[in-house]
Structures are given as structure tokens and as C-alpha cells.
Amino acid sequence: MINLLFFGRLGDFAKQVPATIEASTPAEIRQLLAADFPDLARELHQPQVLVSVNKMIVGWDQPLFDGGEVAFLPPVTGG
Amino acid sequence: MSMSTRIRIQQQDFDLAEEYQLLRQSDSAVGAVVTFSGLVRDFELVSELGSELDRGVDRGVDRGVDRGVDRGVDRQDQSSTKNPIDLLSLQHYPGMTESLLETIVEQANQRWNLIATTVIHRVGDLVPKDQIVLVGVASQHRADAFEAAQFLMDYLKTQATFWKSVRRNGEQQWIESKASDQQAAARWDGSDDK
Numbered sequence: 001m002i003n004l005l006f007f008g009r010l011g012d013f014a015k016q017v018p019a020t021i022e023a024s025t026p027a028e029i030r031q032l033l034a035a036d037f038p039d040l041a042r043e044l045h046q047p048q049v050l051v052s053v054n055k056m057i058v059g060w061d062q063p064l065f066d067g068g069e070v071a072f073l074p075p076v077t078g079g
Numbered sequence: 080m081s082m083s084t085r086i087r088i089q090q091q092d093f094d095l096a097e098e099y100q101l102l103r104q105s106d107s108a109v110g111a112v113v114t115f116s117g118l119v120r121d122f123e124l125v126s127e128l129g130s131e132l133d134r135g136v137d138r139g140v141d142r143g144v145d146r147g148v149d150r151g152v153d154r155q156d157q158s159s160t161k162n163p164i165d166l167l168s169l170q171h172y173p174g175m176t177e178s179l180l181e182t183i184v185e186q187a188n189q190r191w192n193l194i195a196t197t198v199i200h201r202v203g204d205l206v207p208k209d210q211i212v213l214v215g216v217a218s219q220h221r222a223d224a225f226e227a228a229q230f231l232m233d234y235l236k237t238q239a240t241f242w243k244s245v246r247r248n249g250e251q252q253w254i255e256s257k258a259s260d261q262q263a264a265a266r267w268d269g270s271d272d273k
Contacts, residue, residue, distance in 0.1 A: 007170060007240065008170065052175060055172070055174050073172070073240060076236070076238065076239060077236075077241065077243045077254045077256050078169065078171070078212070079200075079212055079235050
């Protein structure tokens with residue numbers, strides 16, 4: 001199972017999303033979510049949204065392994 | 080010379096004078112200390128048409144005070160309004176934020192001759208006039224400290240995993256990223272900056 005995290009405004013779209021999912025890449029997660037959460041999937045397709053695996057920024061085709069942590073990151077606004 | 084780094088992400092406030100003393104006392108070779116502190120304003124500019132990034136607004140690099148009324152005024156146009164806020168909330172990605180800040184400080188160390196660096200960023204709920212962030216740099220000569228402090232803030236704002244939301248009239252709204260922050264960070268990409 002892959003653990004899912006949604007930050008910033010993405011969290012507002014992901015309140016009903018399960019905490020874990022079975023998938024082999026972040027792109028597949030996005031695709032799987034589209035069925036039940038079309039608004040969230042649309043947000044995840046924004047080009048500024050980044051994805052991390054185990055706290056490292058990766059590409060959407062990064063292979064995932066059981067127990068991994070995938071986070072979806074909208075543009076940051078700290079400072 | 081060994082470089083010392085102090086990175087903190089915390090809910091509680093920080094004491095600027097204390098942090099300055101730590102930088103000042105870090106080494107007897109220290110000849111310059113630059114500190115920057117970012118505060119919560121009592122308003123946020125909220126674009127009605129989505130983020131400036133989305134619209135590709137080109138405003139040029141703002142070299143002025145980071146968070147101030149001055150910038151708010153000159154940046155106002157028909158598409159953004161100056162909305163008062165009651166509360167500012169800061170979310171971050173524990174674990175990832177710390178390692179990103181370490182990377183940013185490491186990059187600063189490679190570019191400038193630094194003796195000690197402090198980055199403190201608060202998270203949680205803050206109100207106007209609260210301190211949000213502190214960047215402090217100690218070096219032998221002032222140019223390194225001045226430039227590194229600006230670099231650290233520019234990179235922190237565009238790369239570290241923090242997200243701000245504001246509350247006004249009981250309603251929460253996420254802050255959009257600013258094109259001007261992206262441009263400020265991009266100025267360090269060229270090779271002739273230093």
C-alpha cells in the first residue's frame with residue numbers, strides 16, 4: 001500500500017480520499033483518483049503541482065514500492 | 080573554518096536578539112551579521128483571477144522590503160484587492176521541509192563564504208505583527224552575509240514546503256504563489272550574480 005498526503009489547497013479537494021492506495025506510479029494514483037474525485041484529479045494535473053516520494057521530489061512515472069509515502073505539493077507559499 | 084547551521088521549524092516565537100547573539104558569538108572571525116525577519120501583515124493581496132503565476136504577470140524583481148505596505152500599494156491593480164485578515168495559518172511537510180532548508184543553506188555555503196547560518200520558520204496559527212521567519216547569516220565580510228541572506232529568503236519562499244492560508248470572516252483561503260517571488264529566486268540562477 002502507498003500512503004497519500006495532500007498539502008495546501010489540494011487538501012481541501014482530498015478530504016474524502018482514503019489514506020492509502022495500491023498503485024505503481026504517482027501518475028497511476030492520479031488516474032485512479034479521477035474516477036471518484038474528478039475535481040482533485042483536475043487540480044493534480046496543474047503543471048505547477050509537484051509530487052514527492054518518501055520526501056524527495058520525483059517525476060510522475062517514478063516507480064512506487066509498498067509502504068512508500070507519496071505527497072502532492074501545490075506551489076509553496078512560505079516565508 | 081567550520082560552518083555552523085541552525086535550522087528550526089517551530090510553533091513558538093523566536094527571539095531576534097538571542098539569535099543575533101548566537102550568530103555574533105559563533106566565531107571570532109565574524110565581521111558581519113545580517114538578519115532578516117518576516118512578519119504577518121494585517122492584509123493579503125488576493126487576486127480574483129487566480130495566481131499571478133497562472134496569468135504570467137511580469138512585474139520584474141522587487142528589490143525592496145520583503146513584506147511591507149510599500150509593495151502592497153505599488154502592486155495593486157484591478158485584479159487584486161487588499162483584504163484584511165484575522166489569522167494566518169502555516170502548514171508544512173514535516174521531514175521534507177527540514178531537508179529542503181538544509182539543501183538551501185548548503186547551496187548558500189557553496190556560493191558565499193559563510194561562518195554561521197540560522198533559519199527559523201514558524202508554523203501553525205499566527206496573527207498580524209507576529210514573526211513568521213528569521214534568516215540570519217554571519218560572515219567575515221558584509222557582502223557575503225547580505226547576499227546570502229537574500230538568497231536564502233528567495234529560495235526558502237519558492238522551494239521550502241510551506242503553505243499559507245488566511246482566515247477572514249471565518250472563511251479559510253489558501254494564498255497563491257507570487258510570480259514576483261519566482262522572479263526574485265530566478266535572479267540567482269545566472270552565473271554573473273556573485
